Amino acid sequence: MTVKSVLASKGHMVVSMTPNTSLKEAVDTLAKHKIGALVVCADDHSIEGIISERDIVRLIAEEGSSAFDHNLSQVMTRNVRVCHEEHTINEVMQIMTKHRFRHMPVEKDKKLIGIISIGDVVKARIEQVEKEADNIRQYIAMA
Ligand code: AMP
Numbered sequence: 430m431t432v433k434s435v436l437a438s439k440g441h442m443v444v445s446m447t448p449n450t451s452l453k454e455a456v457d458t459l460a461k462h463k464i465g466a467l468v469v470c471a472d473d474h475s476i477e478g479i480i481s482e483r484d485i486v487r488l489i490a491e492e493g494s495s496a497f498d499h500n501l502s503q504v505m506t507r508n509v510r511v512c513h514e515e516h517t518i519n520e521v522m523q524i525m526t527k528h529r530f531r532h533m534p535v536e537k538d539k540k541l542i543g544i545i546s547i548g549d550v551v552k553a554r555i556e557q558v559e560k561e562a563d564n565i566r567q568y569i570a571m572a
Pocket of ligand 1: 479484
């Protein structure tokens with residue numbers, strides 16, 4: 430299963446914000462959409478960073494409520510690891526596990542075109558395993 434096939438079923442919608450957005454607005458957006466991370470993009474949809482709920486918890490622990498005064502450009506992770514439509518879900522899972530994050534923006538022609546979360550990876554893996562089990566059951570039934 431590839432990133433392309435997962436995006437074909439879940440869609441290409443990604444919640445993104447510009448680097449000059451305040452952390453307060455980002456927190457409100459995460460809560461509104463019930464998501465765990467935001468991709469930070471320039472107006473041309475090129476990826477500039479990512480901010481996740483873990484970054485925000487750490488900032489609040491360090492700075493208290495003044496953390497909310499920052500802009501995303503001051504607090505986002507800049508070295509974003511992206512995947513492409515051709516990546517397999519197994520490859521994405523390995524990268525997420527190795528680097529200990531749960532979100533991977535999907536990039537095409539240097540633009541953001543989707544996002545794969547750990548939830549999408551788990552769902553895809555379960556579907557894959559169920560399909561394999563069905564095939565084995567069918568094979569045994571025919572024997
Ligand atoms: P997460 O597990 O996605 O909540 O993120 C954990 C940490 O990794 C946070 O500091 C995020 O900013 C960072 N992070 C999340 N996704 C990525 C990514 N695709 N590339 C680089 N860093 C990331």
